Amino acid sequence: MTDQRHIAPRRYFVDAQGHRVLIGLSPEETAEFEALDLASTETVQFASGIHARKGAAAEGEVRWLELYSKHEGAWRAWIAQSQAGRAQGLGFVNYV
Secondary structure: OOOOOOOOOOOEEEOOOOOEEEOOOOHHHHHHHHHHHHHOOOEEEOOOOOEEEOOOHHHHHHHHHHHHHHHHHHHHHHHHHHHHHHHHOOOOOOOO
């Protein structure tokens, strides 16, 4: 039997054009989220040795967090709904 504890459901679906779309986000929001996520890892090293992020990091971080929160909420709701549907189909579960 396969150990199911370490197999998490995907947090995205593939649209008709073959693009990954995060649950709860539109294709455009997913592209924006991924771009912001990539930009957050790009850094610049100054002569003083200090590293800083490129561009308006604070604005990007706020928008990234907004998109992530929207995705996370939708994903959690989707997981709860799918687990509830699965549990109702189990005849051996004792509902009290």
